[in-house]
Amino acid sequence: MPVKPIKWVGNAADGHIWIIDQTRLPLEHVELELRETSEMYDAIKRLAVRGAPLLGVSAGYGVMLGIQKAKDTPELMNALEKTADYLAGSRPTAVNLFWGLKRMRAAARENSELPADELRNRLLEEAIKIQEEDIQLSREMGKNGVQFINDGDAVMTHCNAGALATGGYGTALGVFFAAKEAGKDFSVYSCETRPLLQGARLTTWELMQEGIPVTLITDSMAAALMKAGKINAVMTGADRVAANGDAANKIGTYSHAINARVHDVPFFIVAPLSTIDLATPSGDQIPIEERDPSEVAGFRDVRVAPEGVDVYNPAFDVTPAQLIQALITDAGVAEPPNLETVAALFG
Amino acid sequence: MPVKPIKWVGNAADGHIWIIDQTRLPLEHVELELRETSEMYDAIKRLAVRGAPLLGVSAGYGVMLGIQKAKDTPELMNALEKTADYLAGSRPTAVNLFWGLKRMRAAARENSELPADELRNRLLEEAIKIQEEDIQLSREMGKNGVQFINDGDAVMTHCNAGALATGGYGTALGVFFAAKEAGKDFSVYSCETRPLLQGARLTTWELMQEGIPVTLITDSMAAALMKAGKINAVMTGADRVAANGDAANKIGTYSHAINARVHDVPFFIVAPLSTIDLATPSGDQIPIEERDPSEVAGFRDVRVAPEGVDVYNPAFDVTPAQLIQALITDAGVAEPPNLETVAALFG
Numbered sequence: 001m002p003v004k005p006i007k008w009v010g011n012a013a014d015g016h017i018w019i020i021d022q023t024r025l026p027l028e029h030v031e032l033e034l035r036e037t038s039e040m041y042d043a044i045k046r047l048a049v050r051g052a053p054l055l056g057v058s059a060g061y062g063v064m065l066g067i068q069k070a071k072d073t074p075e076l077m078n079a080l081e082k083t084a085d086y087l088a089g090s091r092p093t094a095v096n097l098f099w100g101l102k103r104m105r106a107a108a109r110e111n112s113e114l115p116a117d118e119l120r121n122r123l124l125e126e127a128i129k130i131q132e133e134d135i136q137l138s139r140e141m142g143k144n145g146v147q148f149i150n151d152g153d154a155v156m157t158h159c160n161a162g163a164l165a166t167g168g169y170g171t172a173l174g175v176f177f178a179a180k181e182a183g184k185d186f187s188v189y190s191c192e193t194r195p196l197l198q199g200a201r202l203t204t205w206e207l208m209q210e211g212i213p214v215t216l217i218t219d220s221m222a223a224a225l226m227k228a229g230k231i232n233a234v235m236t237g238a239d240r241v242a243a244n245g246d247a248a249n250k251i252g253t254y255s256h257a258i259n260a261r262v263h264d265v266p267f268f269i270v271a272p273l274s275t276i277d278l279a280t281p282s283g284d285q286i287p288i289e290e291r292d293p294s295e296v297a298g299f300r301d302v303r304v305a306p307e308g309v310d311v312y313n314p315a316f317d318v319t320p321a322q323l324i325q326a327l328i329t330d331a332g333v334a335e336p337p338n339l340e341t342v343a344a345l346f347g
Numbered sequence: 348m349p350v351k352p353i354k355w356v357g358n359a360a361d362g363h364i365w366i367i368d369q370t371r372l373p374l375e376h377v378e379l380e381l382r383e384t385s386e387m388y389d390a391i392k393r394l395a396v397r398g399a400p401l402l403g404v405s406a407g408y409g410v411m412l413g414i415q416k417a418k419d420t421p422e423l424m425n426a427l428e429k430t431a432d433y434l435a436g437s438r439p440t441a442v443n444l445f446w447g448l449k450r451m452r453a454a455a456r457e458n459s460e461l462p463a464d465e466l467r468n469r470l471l472e473e474a475i476k477i478q479e480e481d482i483q484l485s486r487e488m489g490k491n492g493v494q495f496i497n498d499g500d501a502v503m504t505h506c507n508a509g510a511l512a513t514g515g516y517g518t519a520l521g522v523f524f525a526a527k528e529a530g531k532d533f534s535v536y537s538c539e540t541r542p543l544l545q546g547a548r549l550t551t552w553e554l555m556q557e558g559i560p561v562t563l564i565t566d567s568m569a570a571a572l573m574k575a576g577k578i579n580a581v582m583t584g585a586d587r588v589a590a591n592g593d594a595a596n597k598i599g600t601y602s603h604a605i606n607a608r609v610h611d612v613p614f615f616i617v618a619p620l621s622t623i624d625l626a627t628p629s630g631d632q633i634p635i636e637e638r639d640p641s642e643v644a645g646f647r648d649v650r651v652a653p654e655g656v657d658v659y660n661p662a663f664d665v666t667p668a669q670l671i672q673a674l675i676t677d678a679g680v681a682e683p684p685n686l687e688t689v690a691a692l693f694g
Contacts, residue, residue, distance in 0.1 A: 026653040189659075192643065192652075194541060194565040200644070200652045208653055215657040218541040218643055219567040220599025224664035227601070252567025254574070258609050259602060296539065296565055297547070299646040305539075305547045306373045306555055310562040312536075317571035 002163030002170060002177060002206065005054060006131070008061050009033070012124035013068055013117065017061045021048045022164055022198075026205035037066045037083050044090040044097070047196060051165020052096045052239045052275050053134050059100025060127030062087045067120060076116050080108050080123075093248060093289045093316055095240040099274045100130060134167030137272045140330035141171055142178025145235070145270055148326065149179040149186050153232040156189040156222060159250035160202035161237025161270065171237040171270040173206060175328065180212055187213040189231060193250060194219055195295040195313065219252045226263035234260045235328075238271040245321030245337025246283030247271070251314055257323040266325040273331050273345060283318035291315050349510030349517060349524060349553060352401060353478070355408050356380070359471035360415055360464065364408045368395045369511055369545075373552035384413045384430050391437040391444070394543060398512020399443045399586045399622050400481050406447025407474030409434045414467060423463045427455050427470075440595060440636045440663055442587040446621045447477060481514030484619045487677035488518055489525025492582070492617055495673065496526040496533050500579040503536040503569060506597035507549035508584025508617065518584040518617040520553060522675065527559055534560040536578060540597060541566055542642040542660065566599045573610035581607045582675075585618040592668030592684025593630030594618070598661055604670040613672040620678050620692060630665035638662050 007018045017034040023046060024030040032048065034040050040062040043049050049058050066083025070076035084101040091097055107126040111119050149155060155176070162173030170177060179186060188207055193199035200216055207214040217225065225231050234256055238247040247253075247269045260267040280286055293311035298304055305311070321327075326335035327342065334341035354365045368377040370393060379395065381387050387409040390396050396405050413430025417423035431448040438444055454473040458466050496502060502523070509520030517524060526533060535554055540546035547563055554561040564572065572578050581603055585594040594600075594616045607614040627633055640658035645651050652658070668674075673682035674689065681688035 027650060192541070194539070194567060197651050204656045205653045208656065213657070215659050216643055216652050217659050218598065219565070220541060220602060221659065221661065221664075223602035223605055224598065224661060225659075227664075251565065251571065255567055255570035255602060255606060258570055258606055262605050262609070296563055299544070300649045300651065302647055302649050303374060304544050304646070305563050306552045309551045309555065310560070312562050312564050312568065312572075314568065314571060317568075317574075 002168060002210065004168040005164045006049060006057055006061065008064065008124065008128060012064065012120040015064070017065065019043060019049055022050060022202060023048050025201055035065065037062060037086060040065055041087060041090045044087070051160060052094060052237060053166040053171065053272055055091065055094045056096035056100035056274055057131045057134055057167045059087060059097050060104055060130040063101065063104040064124055064127055067123065070116055073112060073114065073116050073119055076119055077108060077112060080105065091289065092287055093239055095277045096274050103130065131167040134272070135169050137330035138166050138169030138171065138174040141270050141272065141328055142169070142174040144333055145175030145268070145328040146178045146182050148233060148266070148268055149175065149184055151185045153186040154189060154230055155186060156191065156231045156234045156256070157203060158191045158199060158236045158253050158256055159193045160198040162203060162206040164202050164206060165237060171272065172235040173203065175235060175270055176207065176212055177210060180210060187215070189215050189217055189225065191217055191219045191222060191252065193252065222256050223259040226259055226265050231265055233266050233268065235268045235270055238269045238275050239316055240280065240286050241269065241271055241276040241327065242280040242282045242286060243278045243342060244282045244339050245324060245327055245334060245342050247319050247324060248283060248286045248316045249319065251317050254317040254319045257319040261323050267323055268326050268328055269324050270328045273329050276342060276345070283320060286318055289315040349515060349557065351515040352511045353396060353404055353408065355411065355471065355475060359411065359467040362411070364412065366390060366396055369397060369549060370395050372548055382412065384409060384433060387412055388434060388437045391434070398507060399441060399584060400513040400518065400619055402438065402441045403443035403447035403621055404478045404481055404514045406434060406444050407451055407477040410448065410451040411471055411474055414470065417463055420459060420461065420463050420466055423466055424455060424459060427452065438636065439634055440586050442624045443621050450477065478514040481619070482516050484677035485513050485516030485518060485521040488617050488619065488675055489516070489521040491680050492522030492615070492675040493525045493529050495580060495613070495615060496522065496531055498532045500533040501536060501577055502533060503538065503578045503581045503603070504550060505538045505546060505583045505600050505603055506540045507545040509550060509553040511549050511553060512584060518619065519582040520550065522582060522617055523554065523559055524557060527557060534562070536562050536564055536572065538564060538566045538569060538599065540599065542646065544646065569603050570606040573606055573612050578612055580613050580615065582615045582617055585616045585622050586663055587627065587633050588616065588618055588623040588674065589627040589629045589633060590625045590689060591629045591686050592671060592674055592681060592689050594666050594671060595630060595633045595663045596666065598664050601664040601666045604666040608670050614670055615673050615675055616671050617675045620676050623689060623692070630667060633665055636662040
């Protein structure tokens with residue numbers, strides 16, 4: 001059973017968030033208890049919790065931390081709005097984070113006639129529901145994606161789109177878990193994913209725990225492996241998908257998609273509907289977060305580049321829909337993804 | 348003036364090799380004195396000296412270490428052959444290493460009528476000549492390549508093809524140094540070059556020392572930068588070029604060449620004639636060195652991947668000639684490189 005990377009502990013008025021600190025995995029297993037909204041903000045900012053769907057779940061529980069002390073409903077509503085605005089600033093590309101915050105806001109507004117304690121309980125139910133639904137959505141994605149993995153395949157993935165990136169199952173890795181459950185015989189190449197090495201640290205760890213054969217490579221090896229015929233498919237998650245099917249994901253994904261196309265390897269994006277932002281017409285409108293130069297200038301705590309060197313550190317790139325064979329979601333598959341097939345997912 | 352990464356110190360019968368330990372740059376400046384052939388072998392193996400042309404220079408001086416104690420000419424000739432065979436095993440893809448060893452062998456055989464002391468002096472002259480010629484060749488490559496850099500260009504490079512990779516000037520970086528000397532106004536993107544980070548550590552350091560603006564990126568960012576129109580040309584060195592113009596270079600180069608083609612960015616290889624192996628018909632025949640898994644599972648002493656994870660670590664990939672706009676050598680430019688234009692370089 002894939003891990004759950006986040007849980008709410010306690011009741012609505014006096015509880016806390018439990019997380020695994022993903023910056024320390026796999027060599028250290030550090031669990032944290034978050035009691036202040038600023039601790040949740042920092043955990044998101046420094047990627048102790050990361051992954052698009054998990055940020056939606058984190059939004060729900062994060063809001064709960066901000067409303068625990070509210071004495072009456074007006075105070076609670078006010079604290080909720082303030083907390084949601086504050087948490088939205090932690091990761092500018094993360095549409096799931098905004099989606100989770102919006103859902104909590106909507107739940108609060110719908111129930112604003114309730115007294116504070118009842119409203120708080122109702123909101124904790126909503127936050128837990130976001131997580132449970134997310135696990136269910138992952139399982140739906142797994143079901144919808146398993147058709148694209150064949151016996152004998154080696155499938156490449158980038159970054160971590162696993163249980164650690166979700167409420168507890170995975171998007172791209174959810175398809176791998178489902179394929180394993182379906183008895184398929186396949187293996188995975190995990191790209192290390194510089195600069196923060198989520199592939200080397202998290203994806204390898206999750207797959208090894210589930211007994212799925214995995215080989216670690218640097219991001220730069222993908223093209224040579226494809227040329228050698230060693231990769232049969234590429235599957236990654238996404239941080240935001242535009243209405244036309246363009247997909248923003250971890251930096252390096254776009255290069256993999258180009259290499260896949262050039263070598264006739266099918267490239268898939270696996271993401272829940274909540275990752276699709278119909279208000280964003282195309283990938284050109286997706287803002288790209290730039291992160292701290294020190295992530296590139298070093299490797300974990302080891303500084304490698306000369307002091308004072310200029311660094312460019314975009315966290316994401318955009319893969320145009322034309323390079324994506326299919327967009328696999330909980331609501332079905334858009335193949336190929338375009339304005340019409342993506343809209344059809346929303347029924 | 349770019350650094351000299353290797354020197355012979357002392358005379359032919361009682362001298363040693365001085366090197367900068369390139370595994371420690373740029374944050375530590377460690378100089379080593381090598382007195383045994385095994386120390387030279389290890390320095391090559393662990394990349395304390397690295398870069399195709401520098402391996403040719405290292406071959407010359409390395410041979411000298413093996414013949415210092417020989418009492419007569421037959422003993423010297425025997426020691427020379429044994430040393431050359433031994434050093435050839437340190438890096439299987441490095442055609443320049445074999446070229447340097449062959450040149451020392453040839454010089455010995457041509458002068459095998461000399462007494463041991465005179466022969467040894469003659470061989471030290473040859474080894475020094477390899478280095479001096481290499482610097483001269485770098486300057487010729489610079490002259491031949493400078494036409495491809497325009498004012499306002501941002502040129503991307505991979506790995507380190509600079510003074511530290513040569514006798515003391517550089518192949519791809521030699522073109523940058525020549526462009527700077529010619530007063531051109533341009534900047535460089537240096538790909539960090541996982542797993543050993545020669546781009547982050549060595550290329551940035553060399554360019555900063557010469558006052559050339561440089562920005563460090565991860566290898567995975569290249570495609571996104573090209574799409575954004577931020578890169579006007581790509582220039583790298585090569586470890587071996589086949590007769591048809593296919594070029595083996597540091598892993599990741601092939602991916603850059605594909606991305607360059609897709610985004611209409613010209614891609615150049617800069618390499619001396621000694622890197623061209625006419626006995627190798629195409630890139631398919633170039634053996635690819637696989638290196639230790641620990642290089643990918645971490646960096647230096649920092650382990651990041653789970654214990655026991657499988658790793659694939661090819662050190663090089665092959666870029667087909669069709670993706671190379673021009674092969675820039677000391678003997679002229681093959682544009683585009685193919686069987687005919689490459690043969691023409693040899694006059």
